[in-house]
Amino acid sequence: xxxxxxxxxxxxxxxxxxxxxxxxxxxxxxxxxxxxxxxxxxxxxxxxxxxxxxxxxxxxxxxxxxxxxxxxxxxxxxxxxxxxxxxxxxxxxxxxxxxxxxxxxxxxxxxxxxxxxxxxxxxxxxxx
Amino acid sequence: xxxxxxxxxxxxxxxxxxxxxxxxxxxxxxxxxxxxxxxxxxxxxxxxxxxxxxxxxxxxxxxxxxxxxxxxxxxxxxxxxxxxxxxxxxxxxxxxxxxxxxxxxxxxxxxxxxxxxxxxxxxxxxxxxxxxxxxxxxxxxxxxxxxxxxxxxxxxxxxxxxxxxxxxxxxxxxxxxxxxxxxxxxxxxxxxxxxxxxxxxxxxxxxxxxxxxxxxxxxxxxxxxxxxxxxxxxxxxxxxxxxxxxxxxxxxxxxxxxxxxxxxxxxxxxxxxxxxxxxxxxxxxxxxxxxxxxxxxxxxxxxxxxxxxxxxxxxxxxxxxxxxxxxxxxxxxxxxxxxxxxxxxxxxxxxxxxxxxxxxxxxxxxxxxxxxxxxxxxxxxxxxxxxxxxxxxxxxxxxxxxxxxxxxxxxxxxxxxxxxxxxxxxxxxxxxxxxxxxxxxxxxxxxxxxxxxxxxxxxxxxxxxxxxxxxxxxxxxxxxxxxxxxxxxxxxxxxxxxxxxxxxxxxxxxxxxxxxxxxxxxxxxxxxxxxxxxxxxxxxxxxxxxxxxxxxxxxxxxxxxxxxxxxxxxxxxxxxxxxxxxxxxxxxxxxxxxxxxxxxxxxxxxxxxxxxxxxxxxxxxxxxxxxxxxxxxxxxxxxxxxxxxxxxxxxxxxxxxxxxxxxxxxxxxxxxxxxxxxxxxxxxxxxxx
Numbered sequence: 001x002x003x004x005x006x007x008x009x010x011x012x013x014x015x016x017x018x019x020x021x022x023x024x025x026x027x028x029x030x031x032x033x034x035x036x037x038x039x040x041x042x043x044x045x046x047x048x049x050x051x052x053x054x055x056x057x058x059x060x061x062x063x064x065x066x067x068x069x070x071x072x073x074x075x076x077x078x079x080x081x082x083x084x085x086x087x088x089x090x091x092x093x094x095x096x097x098x099x100x101x102x103x104x105x106x107x108x109x110x111x112x113x114x115x116x117x118x119x120x121x122x123x124x125x126x127x128x
Numbered sequence: 129x130x131x132x133x134x135x136x137x138x139x140x141x142x143x144x145x146x147x148x149x150x151x152x153x154x155x156x157x158x159x160x161x162x163x164x165x166x167x168x169x170x171x172x173x174x175x176x177x178x179x180x181x182x183x184x185x186x187x188x189x190x191x192x193x194x195x196x197x198x199x200x201x202x203x204x205x206x207x208x209x210x211x212x213x214x215x216x217x218x219x220x221x222x223x224x225x226x227x228x229x230x231x232x233x234x235x236x237x238x239x240x241x242x243x244x245x246x247x248x249x250x251x252x253x254x255x256x257x258x259x260x261x262x263x264x265x266x267x268x269x270x271x272x273x274x275x276x277x278x279x280x281x282x283x284x285x286x287x288x289x290x291x292x293x294x295x296x297x298x299x300x301x302x303x304x305x306x307x308x309x310x311x312x313x314x315x316x317x318x319x320x321x322x323x324x325x326x327x328x329x330x331x332x333x334x335x336x337x338x339x340x341x342x343x344x345x346x347x348x349x350x351x352x353x354x355x356x357x358x359x360x361x362x363x364x365x366x367x368x369x370x371x372x373x374x375x376x377x378x379x380x381x382x383x384x385x386x387x388x389x390x391x392x393x394x395x396x397x398x399x400x401x402x403x404x405x406x407x408x409x410x411x412x413x414x415x416x417x418x419x420x421x422x423x424x425x426x427x428x429x430x431x432x433x434x435x436x437x438x439x440x441x442x443x444x445x446x447x448x449x450x451x452x453x454x455x456x457x458x459x460x461x462x463x464x465x466x467x468x469x470x471x472x473x474x475x476x477x478x479x480x481x482x483x484x485x486x487x488x489x490x491x492x493x494x495x496x497x498x499x500x501x502x503x504x505x506x507x508x509x510x511x512x513x514x515x516x517x518x519x520x521x522x523x524x525x526x527x528x529x530x531x532x533x534x535x536x537x538x539x540x541x542x543x544x545x546x547x548x549x550x551x552x553x554x555x556x557x558x559x560x561x562x563x564x565x566x567x568x569x570x571x572x573x574x575x576x577x578x579x580x581x582x583x584x585x586x587x588x589x590x591x592x593x594x595x596x597x598x599x600x601x602x603x604x605x606x607x608x609x610x611x612x613x614x615x616x617x618x619x620x621x622x623x624x625x626x627x628x629x630x631x632x633x634x635x636x637x638x639x640x641x642x643x644x645x646x647x648x649x650x651x652x653x654x655x656x657x658x659x660x661x662x663x664x665x666x667x668x669x670x671x672x673x674x675x676x677x678x679x680x681x682x683x684x685x686x687x688x689x690x691x692x693x694x695x696x697x698x699x700x701x702x703x704x705x706x707x708x709x710x711x712x713x714x715x716x717x718x719x720x721x722x723x724x725x726x727x728x729x730x731x732x733x734x735x736x737x738x739x740x741x742x743x744x745x746x747x748x749x750x751x752x753x754x755x756x757x758x759x760x761x762x763x764x765x766x767x768x769x770x771x772x773x774x775x776x777x778x779x780x781x782x783x784x785x786x787x788x789x790x791x792x793x794x795x796x797x798x799x800x801x802x803x804x805x806x807x808x809x810x811x812x813x814x815x816x817x
Contacts, residue, residue, distance in 0.1 A: 016532055090496040090500055
């Protein structure tokens with residue numbers, strides 16, 4: 001069974017993505033900020049195959065932060081260097097995508113642009 | 129012999145009287161004309177005339193002559209060569225008086241057709257110090273009227289006349305200098321107070337022409353390359369026409385303006401002799417003298433001023449000093465105006481950058497916001513389609529999906545409300561601030577205990593649309609609550625700026641860092657995530673600026689935020705309320721600021737007002753007013769009680785923030801009307817009508 005760690009502070013997006021991923025046959029672990037995301041991962045490090053992280057959400061101090069997703073990405077990579085991570089964002093900015101790549105993200109997914117998140121996750125896991 | 133002595137004595141007396149009269153005249157034109165009249169009258173001569181030397185001292189030019197003959201000769205430009213055959217020319221050349229008598233061979237002199245009766249003439253040089261300045265001619269109809277010894281007697285008078293001419297010239301110069309200095313002073317004072325270049329230059333040419341009494345003035349400014357002087361303003365129609373034609377002159381020696389800029393010094397052209405060539409501008413046919421003055425600031429020529437007179441020799445080298453002072457003032461004024469222009473341009477540049485930054489931030493935030501709000505909808509719809517296609521629809525999951533779609537849509541609709549609110553019609557009027565604040569707090573579920581309100585009596589009313597102000601205040605209060613504020617201080621007091629109130633809303637919430645504060649005014653920018661649209665502050669700013677006010681924000685992370693709104697102070701004239709047909713009135717409301725005001729306004733009227741929130745004992749009245757915002761009892765209960773008692777048709781709901789959806793809802797419940805709360809006697813009269 002493939003497990004996805006999904007971290008997004010937008011309640012509706014989190015739930016909607018969770019349902020989509022569940023329906024596609026994944027197991028899904030959810031969190032709403034960096035701190036809880038990190039904790040959920042630590043507890044289930046062995047099971048999580050891929051993380052999908054929102055870019056802008058509350059950081060480790062609980063305050064909203066631009067680019068907080070990168071902090072969590074760094075944290076997760078420290079714990080598991082080969083963990084594939086997809087960064088979710090509403091901004092389709094090239095510079096942000098480059099930032100994501102430099103942090104070691106496997107993909108940069110722009111919200112609202114395409115619906116192929118499931119296919120993207122499957123592709124990343126197949127390539128691994 | 130006795131006769132000769134008597135005649136000589138008479139001449140001496142006449143000379144003394146004439147001299148006395150002449151020396152009292154200071155005006156040069158009056159001096160010349162009256163001199164010839166005084167001489168003829170005192171001596172009983174047929175004719176007298178005054179000649180003055182021209183600039184080059186080649187000719188003696190007639191400046192005044194007795195009677196019609198004198199006028200005719202002046203019109204003809206009568207002049208005589210110095211040292212020629214004429215009596216005048218000879219007397220000037222020899223610096224001596226001469227006599228010609230119509231006897232014997234000297235009869236040849238008397239052939240002037242204007243003076244046919246002359247039989248004797250005396251020409252006397254006008255001498256001041258070592259300089260001959262002209263000559264005086266006196267003529268008689270008698271033969272041999274003058275003797276050699278008479279020359280000395282009349283020369284004394286001529287000397288007095290020469291001094292009088294000299295004095296008059298000095299007086300004229302002093303007077304002219306004083307007038308020019310005054311004018312220069314006025315021009316300097318007036319032009320330096322004008323800071324708009326487009327106004328400065330046209331006004332300068334008007335001021336110069338009016339102050340100096342000139343025919344024309346124009347201001348040229350150098351183009352960017354410094355190649356051409358471009359006419360930027362000119363006096364009168366001629367000036368306007370030339371500015372419209374784009375009149376410009378090359379810097380260099382081809383024109384007076386060009387030369388004065390190139391050489392950095394004033395130039396003068398006078399309409400005498402060969403210099404006439406300068407005056408050929410078809411727009412300025414009457415110019416006879418011109419002066420060009422460079423405009424120099426910081427050692428650099430920025431342009432030039434031309435001043436032109438319809439009089440010949442209107443300017444002298446002496447004038448240059450005073451006029452250069454004026455030009456210096458003008459150059460300073462032009463520089464000031466340019467600096468202001470540059471500052472304005474810099475300000476606009478900053479503004480453009482700020483607007484661009486705001487738009488960029490707004491667009492970025494809008495993209496983020498729209499992405500986040502619409503993604504759940506599209507994701508859910510896609511998933512549902514797949515489930516339907518697979519024939520595996522789970523009812524519970526379907527319900528949840530529908531809820532998610534519905535919630536996302538609701539958030540999008542909320543944004544629509546904020547955007548629509550800003551474009552709703554504004555009806556600014558004096559509103560009771562305390563009441564609007566109370567409504568705003570109540571609408572956003574903010575406890576009255578969290579508010580510390582301090583309103584100065586002189587600041588009770590602000591000019592605003594009550595609905596819009598309620599929304600703006602509500603947005604600010606909601607921001608405070610969402611920033612975790614435990615208490616919000618609201619203080620309203622008059623400012624030093626006349627007619628303006630300061631409304632300070634200070635919270636003890638989380639505060640903002642500098643970047644957040646900078647972006648706070650951008651639409652869709654929010655730090656509060658998910659359920660926020662980031663339109664609260666921009667909408668408040670819109671409302672305040674629509675009310676001719678302004679809004680500012682100060683915040684410190686960890687300490688809280690203060691929003692300061694500046695709005696015009698409202699003044700109400702609480703005259704007697706006109707009650708119409710209403711005798712008994714029930715007001716269902718708490719004992720709040722507005723209900724107290726309402727009771728106060730009705731105090732001296734004939735209406736019996738009952739204020740109550742007791743729904744079990746509703747008294748019989750002509751009219752029932754219900755405050756939409758009552759703290760102690762729910763509006764639903766009030767409306768239900770009134771409906772049950774059959775009193776809905778007598779009920780008017782009053783609100784400080786009117787909303788079309790709620791109006792429709794209340795009217796469907798059967799109430800008589802829903803309207804905005806009255807805050808003045810005239811508004812209460814209007815309500816009761």
